[in-house]
Amino acid sequence: MDSTQKNILMQMNKVSKAVLKAKEEEGSVVYCRKEILEEAVITLEENPDSSLVLFGVKNTEEIDKKLVERLKENNGYLFHTIDKMSERGRAIDIDLINPLTGRVMTGSSSGGCVNILKGINDLAIGTDGGGSVLAPAISTGLFSIMAKGMGLKGTSIKASTDNIKFTPGIGVISHSYDICKSAIETLITKKNVSIDENKNEKIKIVIPKKESILLPNGIDMRESLNGVIDGIKDSVEIIEKDFNKIESRLEAIPFCEEIFKEDIDIIITMEGPIDIYGLGDSVLGTWGKVGSNIQNESGKYLLKVANMIDATAVTIPTRELGIGVLIIAKKGLESGKSAIKLGDMIRKLYSVPELYSRYFIEGYKKKNKGFI
CATH class of the missing domain: 3.40.190 (D-Maltodextrin-Binding Protein; domain 2)
Structure with a gap:
């Protein structure tokens, strides 16, 4: 078996396990797309050496479907789940436990982070009003980029609990900074503009x-x-x-x-x-x-x-x-x-500590066998 065949088997194994986990998850997953298996096959037929990136989208109307479609067009990015958000955008999610700390999960892009730590996705797209992307990411040891300042934002004007008016920003969360960068680069523009290219001034x-x-x-x-x-x-x-x-x-x-x-x-x-x-x-x-x-x-x-x-x-x-x-x-x-x-x-x-990577980022690939 050559390296390309091994990669295809590894990627399909990853996707199939992620789909099963998503179906079993009752808290952080609102909906999982069954079509992802067929889309993975098509992607690997066209690009056998692809590394597939599974992503979830926060369950909010502030994220335009065109953005999701744009990310799907990026080679290897597969739309997998709709992720739970905390009730009414609260800064904590009393329905979910942070898999890392064992404390109540930080909101409001809560489900997206949980799904990454549980091996369901590699990336989450979320919205941020007063820290709703940034805080959950930090609380779970993940990377995040919120790109409101680069034009990535929702459409509604909302008010915070202290009555500050704002439009939500849109951002991404991942266990990989490179995945965050790639996703943001795709989402902020349709043109081939590299976010790595900027002025070299101090x-x-x-x-x-x-x-x-x-x-x-x-x-x-x-x-x-x-x-x-x-x-x-x-x-x-x-x-x-x-x-x-x-x-x-x-x-x-x-x-x-x-x-x-x-x-x-x-x-x-x-x-x-x-x-x-x-x-x-x-x-x-x-x-x-x-x-x-x-x-x-x-x-x-x-x-x-x-x-x-x-x-x-x-x-x-x-x-x-x-x-x-x-x-x-x-x-x-x-x-x-x-x-x-x-x-x-x-x-x-x-x-990050080696045990964190083994337990979460790699660990959920190998589910412990129980009696049943």
Whole structure:
């Protein structure tokens, strides 16, 4: 058996197992497409060396069907499932458990992340109002790119729980940063425009000053970024600012807007641990001091406002549970490209624990045999 034949068998084995898992999954899958098996056969007949990418779409009308069709046209991308979202777009999904942390799942693009960790899909397309793509991705150790700043957005005007008007941004989540990049490149344009091609000027980035904000685990946010800064300092110009007001969305929005008026391209934070020490949910937060304390310990900072300032945002998982690097770029195609390029640099600084990969990304390929 040659390498091409082995690849065909491996890819069909992957798809057939994913279909069975999707049918068995009662929580995170709203609907699974049976046609995917036939589409996989056709794809492999035309391109026997293809690596198939199975994707799910969040169950919301904000994602245009034309975007799904555009992604399906990308060689090897197969539309598999419609993924559950949290009820009414809530920031937590009380119906699902995060497979990684064992805590209540972060919303609202909740089902998409669960389906990736369960081996049902490689990619999820979701929407983000106040962190609904970025936060679930960080909470499950996955990569994400939310490309509102590059023109990828929904159509409706909505209002947040604190009465901020916004149009949802659209983004992608995956266990692979390369898959995220490929999907975004396909979704943002019909032309052959590479997101890797951008100006080689030194990027200006803003990071928090020391002692301006502490994460819920007691670590100074600036100190948690030391490894990131060491890894990119030769390629960027670093500016430090006081970040002591970014916990409040009402203050974080003008804070970011003022930074981007200063001819600065990128803001970088360390976000998390997401929904470990607390739960970042406004419904809880309205219930007095206790509820407010629970909400404030969620580890959600600028990811709550990235979409609301029409930014492009990238999240990179770290080796710390529920903690990820957030890269926010001001509105515009070139700034978005810079954020994605920076994400490419930063992701090389981290590797997820081997057991995580074996248990989730690879582990669900080999289901343990039970008595039945």
